[in-house]
Amino acid sequence: MLANKHILLIIGGGIAAYKSLDLIRKFRERGTKVTAVLTKAGSEFVTPLSVSALTGEKVFEDLFNLTDEAEMGHIELSRAADLIVVAPATADLMSKMANGGANDLASTVLLATDKRVLIAPSMNVRMWTHAATQRNLATLQSDEILAVGPKEGDMACGEYGPGRMAEPLEIVAAAEAALGDGPLKGRCAIVTSGPTHEPIDPVRYIANRSSGAQGTAIARALMSLGADVTFVTGPASHPVPSGVNVVPVQTASEMLAAVEDALPADVAIFAAAVADWHVANAGDSKIKKDGKGLPSIELAENPDILAIVSQLKKNRPELVIGFAAETDDVIENATSKRKRKACDWILANDVSPETGIMGGSENAVTLIHNSGADVWPRMTKDQVATRLAHAIVDHLGATE
Incomplete structure (x- = not known):
């Protein structure tokens, strides 16, 4: 362009x-x-x-x-x-x-x-x-x-x-x-990014080490190709991209609501590391040590945003893409996840501590789709985003 x-x-x-x-x-x-x-x-x-x-x-x-x-x-x-x-x-x-x-x-x-x-x-x-x-x-x-x-x-x-x-x-x-009037001009994209924070009490929360760097790079790559991007982000440490519609959220429930509000869209990419559980009995005030033992924390499942959007009967995006951050049997687990969630593509990545990927500047992904798996070499997260954005262009162009 x-x-x-x-x-x-x-x-x-x-x-x-x-x-x-x-x-x-x-x-x-x-x-x-x-x-x-x-x-x-x-x-x-x-x-x-x-x-x-x-x-x-x-x-x-x-x-x-x-x-x-x-x-x-x-x-x-x-x-x-x-x-x-x-x-x-x-x-x-x-x-x-x-x-x-x-x-x-x-x-x-x-x-x-x-x-x-x-x-x-x-x-x-x-x-x-x-x-x-x-x-x-x-x-x-x-x-x-x-x-x-x-x-x-x-x-x-x-x-x-x-x-x-x-x-x-x-x-x-x-x-x-x-x-540019890029190849995605006129297309709407939703990108989720970062972690979610699930409160235990007003001071503490459940979270993970996601920096939001990969989601930010994807949003920026889609924007550079002309897409109108809604960027739904948890409290990430990575700065949000410029030129997109930023929707900040804290919890998984808030993220789901923001995604639903952003529909319809042509493509939805779920790069956020959403917490699997939230605290069902979160305290309204700070939980104090009282010498009577550990407090009881009851966990409940969070909504599965990827599965919910993938299985929509109305307003389902043409292309729904998820991420599978795994530490063991990466390809097998990600392939199973794609089928279970009913999404179109899954990007599987190994986030074992020794890889340095979680929170780092590089990523190594395998794109899993209905026809098989494409192994990408380790590259920067910006390069992953660019490659993914062009794959999206190829897919949406082929289905018009």
Whole structure:
């Protein structure tokens, strides 16, 4: 979808600017023309020569450069591209965008454009969570500025939290979604993700180690292909994807209700690690140790969301996909689960502790369907998501 498209990349000042070089490379690999505007602060982190070498184009830096204005004025620069991407989008650039500032080439281009704008915020966690930045973000969102990220993680300054710029492939996916009439345009998808928290009392709960990373990657991959995605997520540690309809839930019952509210849909992917049981006698107040022995906890089965949706008589999605996280006899157990639940596909993965998959960045899955099983090599969760999304395109296209 990015082939023969033209992207204007504005590189702000921040340590994440080094990722902009890889981002240019990723765009060029897809046949995209990239023209870059490098801010003065951005040039402290990457050089005009390195940017120009990767784009194969002249780099624009100065609003008052007479030669640049004669060759391609800032008005033409702001409108010649199909999409403007700001990466990294610093707190300063976001403030200028939200408040109409135009005192350098980057901010002037952004104010003069009539094209869609995608920002990839990057800054210190305290700057990101500051009320002023959040007000600016709300203004930009109301102005229909698109955003991808930021992610949570370690900062160059030594702090930890949200503020890391999205990875280049995430930005590419967001750009594809912004530009494309992808093969899933007009299709509706539901993706569940993360764990559920089943309360024992107001303080404690039953949960698992799911990070939500795989579900997030799947939602992002479907969105990049044009799908309208409803993302139903438990309290995951992984940041939610941008550009999808996020429905946060806590319990399995809440997740089922959210999925039912999102129907009808063309495809439903159940990547969430839903707790099998909830506490039937959950306390209304914190359970105290009273010296009389262990408290009695009664467990009851949670609703089987995958089975319920798979067996719907009305509003059943055309394609229902489940996950089978197993520690023993992975293929056999997953094959049995697919038949028992009546879903179309099951992605089986070995989550034994030694694999490091649960909560990790990679996955190794086997796609089980009516005709057999396709073993996929171990790859990143983003790569799994991309492969699954294209398999969905092939299936839905074949059944139209």
